[in-house]
Amino acid sequence: MIVVMESHSPLELLSAQLKILVSDTVKYTLLGLSVSLLLLALGILCWQTIRYCKQTKNNRGTRQTRVNSLLLYTDERPSMAVLYSRPPHTKVEDICLEGHRVNHYLSPSSDSSQTEGEVDEKVSIKKLEGSLRFSLYYDQMQSRLVVTILQVKRLQEHTESCSQQSFVKVRLMRAESHRLNLEDNWDKEEKGKILWTVLQEWKTQIIRSGSNPLLGDQFSCALQQQEDMLHHTNLRMEVWDFDTFSRNTILGEVRVQLGQLKISQPLELQEELQIPQKDLVGEVLLSLKFLPTSQRLEVGLLKVRTVPAETHSDTALYARISIQCNQYRLRYQKTSAVSRCLMTIFNEVFIFSLPEFPLERCKITVSVYETRKTNKHLIGQLTVGKEKSSEDKHWNLMMCSVRQPVAKWHGLMI
Incomplete structure (x- = not known):
């Protein structure tokens, strides 16, 4: 009689012994623990997602309340019927740093001094x-x-x-x-x-x-x-x-x-010497429009009416518009030069991006200059704005009709 003996490898023997040691109870226990950890991770992820959505919604509601409670869900894209002569350029400068920029005032013959600088002279x-x-x-x-x-x-x-x-x-x-x-x-x-x-x-x-x-x-x-x-x-x-x-x-x-x-x-x-007083030398038709969500202010210079002392064919008018908002001065913008007459028509609109909210202080200054060949001099100025305790009438009308241009005549003073 011949007996045939089967030979097994050591790896197969080890695997057979592990199957005998690991029972079905241990297998199901490990599987249940894995499923519990997975459900816990998914629960934490859902809780964090809900918390983030609530926080974002609260921040958005607070911002909209500060801006305005009127008409915040309409589109603010400017109409294509209005074409601006240049894209908005806004440069924010800290007024506190201007004292250190003494080279801005060193040259009396430069554009930014004397003639242009008369806008900011202290009174x-x-x-x-x-x-x-x-x-x-x-x-x-x-x-x-x-x-x-x-x-x-x-x-x-x-x-x-x-x-x-x-x-x-x-x-x-x-x-x-x-x-x-x-x-x-x-x-x-x-x-x-x-x-x-x-x-x-x-x-x-x-x-x-x-x-x-x-x-x-x-x-x-x-x-x-x-x-x-x-x-x-x-x-x-x-x-x-x-x-x-x-x-x-x-x-x-x-x-x-x-x-x-x-x-x-x-x-x-x-x-x-007496206390200086301003004199009325003309009037300006100014248009203001405020876009709260995009934090933009549109200033339109429509007409300037003055009485020329003498009639010259080579005289022209241009205006410089500057804005100071919350102790920051935005880069000023200039209109094109237009031949001077009794009623000088500009019809130009300029866009200024405001730096921050809320608008506690904002001052719009329009300076009108006369040019003749290489000479120029200041004709007059007007100021519209808002302070902490009071608001200009034109500014108040603009804030009451958000996203709608409001035009008003202002006296040109010197």
């Missing part, structure tokens, strides 16, 4: 002190007015430096007999103001001296129709403190009515 006066000595003479034979700025006396030191730098700005202004036809659109306080035209504008040399600087600058211009002109002409002389590294500060002004003086012979006068 606040802490304490008024001083007087201005000057002389007037009207030459009847030549129909010519001669103004001589002699001296500024008892000028208070406003700077920490030893030498005071001052100059005098002289404006010859005429009161217009006719009224503008759009006074019904103005505020009540604007209707009673007289419309003025700047006939001539001069500026003395800058004197670096003490509190009693001697000037001696003389200016003259032709005045036709003596009786009519002198009785409706005023002389406005402003004393300024010049600062090379900052903005010029006005110290006071003197106003003289030529029709009440006998200036057929040279007449020397000395008048105390």
Whole structure:
């Protein structure tokens, strides 16, 4: 009898022994534990997802409440019917850093100084002190007015430096007999103001001296129709403190009515400095539109109405629009130059992206300039805005009609 013996490998023997040791109870226990861990992981994932969705919804609702509770679910894409002359360019600059950028004010002949810089000249006066000595003479034979700025006396030191730098700005202004036809659109306080035209504008040399600087600058211009002109002409002389590294500060002004003086012979006068006042020189039709969700402000300069002193074919007007929002200044934008006439039409719209919400403080400044060949000078300014405690009427109308342009006439002051 032959017996056949089967041979098994060691691996097969080990596998057979493991199958015997691991019972069915252990297998089902491990499987149940794995399924429990999987369900726990899925539960944690769902809980985190629900929590994230709730937090995002709450943040979105808080932001919409700050912006406005009106019409936040409509589309804000600008209409294709309105074509803008240039894409929006917004540059945010911290005003606190401007004091360190002294090179911006070093060159008096640059575009950003003096002529352009007059927009930001300080007009606040802490304490008024001083007087201005000057002389007037009207030459009847030549129909010519001669103004001589002699001296500024008892000028208070406003700077920490030893030498005071001052100059005098002289404006010859005429009161217009006719009224503008759009006074019904103005505020009540604007209707009673007289419309003025700047006939001539001069500026003395800058004197670096003490509190009693001697000037001696003389200016003259032709005045036709003596009786009519002198009785409706005023002389406005402003004393300024010049600062090379900052903005010029006005110290006071003197106003003289030529029709009440006998200036057929040279007449020397000395008048105390008074608090500066603004004069109405025209009006501007301004349009404002606020888009809260996209944080944009559209400023439209539609029309500018002034009374030119003289008619020149080569004179043109342009405007500079600057915005200061929550202590940040946005990069200003300029309109194109348009030939000056009684009613100058621009019809240009500019877009400014506002830096943050809520808008606690926002000031829109529009400065209108006249250009003639290479010369340019400031005609007037207007300001619209919002403070913490008060709002301008135009600003309030804009916020009440969100996403709709609101146009209003404003007085142009100088």
